[in-house]
Amino acid sequence: MSALLTAEGLCKSYTRPALIRTLPPCEVLSDVNLSVAPGESLALLGRSGAGKSTLVRLLLGLEQPSRGRVLFRGADLNSLDPAQRRAFRAKVQMVFQDSVGAVNPRHRIGRIVAEPLRHLTPLDAGARAAKVADLLRAVGLCPEDAEKYPAQVSGGQLQRVCIARALATDPALLVLDEAVSNLDILLQGQIIDLIRSLRQARGMALLFITHDLRLVRLLCDRVAVMEAGRIVETGVVERRLHLQSPEGRALQEAILPAAPRKPEARAMPPIGSPGIGAAGMLPAD
Template identity: 60%
Template sequence: MSLLSARNVSRIYRRVSLVGASKPTLVLNDISLDIAHGETVALLGRSGCGKSTLARLLLGLERPDSGEILFEGRSLVSLPKAEMPGFRRAVQMVFQDSVGAVDPRATIGTIVAEPLRHLLGLDGEALRARVADLLDKVGLDPRDAGKLPAQMSGGQLQRVCLARAFAPEPKLIVLDEAVSNLDLHLQIQMIALFERLREETGTAYLFVTHDIRLVERFCTRVLVMDEGRMVEEAPVTRPLALQSPAGRALREAVLPAYPRRIMPA
């Protein structure tokens, strides 16, 4: 059984202004996909092709206009309200904008503790110990729990967001362009961290990106989107061999390979 699936999903956006409603825009058109337990899948496509919209549907943040999203074989629409916290615990997300994803007035410890309180019911010393452990796992000092986001670098703050995502011990983490705002060195460090945590926990990833270099380093299977459609599915090879026009265009536009001297062993 797949962990998370989409079946013939379509999504239409309608904009309403003072002059009336605009023409409906078909953002996703008959999308189907499956993500297995422990799998690392890339969702590859140029900006504006519908990747982030699909990610929001998979997380239950939006509903499709047709088709359905299935979690372990059950439609999200039919999940009883009492079971939704279990889904929220099992499927987490790390966003591209780490600064915008956290409360600037909250301490790092409070940010990481949020899902531990609301999804696991931890408090007191057990909560503080778990926060310290999570910060340590993502390569931060447990003493960073007392800092504010403004006191952290961009790379450190993205690690905070990853610690928060791992806090409820999810089965799947959606990484929505989660390293695209980081420089080359930090991208390499974060990819290595994702892989280490996957090996330790068995967590699956959906890696939403437009960067083929990162797909080649991190993922085992790639799905290519173009203009709201799924146009190709392929195993990840080095170099990545894509056959669809959209895939070939991304291949031709790819940035230079990582310099060998800074590639991790």
């Protein structure tokens, strides 16, 4: 099966301005090779500063690589004509971490969800309204929510609005950039369940950018670990995820237990022993 989206030898450097002299470019991505197959769910793991966000901007065509290329269904993004680039925008959509910052607070939810329909599809106003109602139902909201403003819904509901907007053009690939990290653990589970069911129903691929391995096991088929601008490990997600690279192991060790460990029971010496008062209380330090 040919890849849906491919990175080949991607490198990215940024110039660093200085007052007196020009500093040498700072390379933030080095020879990155990555692919996402149709229908696959791939997790991109890494700590802050690993280069995940830079890589995503290159994969989406928002920035140009210093070297290497990005292919969508075998076509180099740099060679796409305006019509092909428009089709690429429709087929690759993104859900951001900050749902509040990702929407216009002055627009009603219906207009927010309809935004890609206005720009990337030929649907008229009536067809767009019907599509918006279907999308809101698909993410567990009511069609009547289209009349609300972002400030009138909860954080979890607003992230569902952003997911509905991303699904409007029936994308082949949905990119989730830390899309649930701002939510509490209960809402995280609900959104992950929603995304998993939508993926199965629509057959779309997922690129899930995160640093939380607990969520990876719930949603992804394969994982790629980034460190200092490089892919240092890839592997299949099984029931137990065993990462081998030092960076992968560090991410696994950073996972907090589901519940605090109980302290070991400590036997108390009998009352009257040295250091124990008559009432059985230890003296104050």
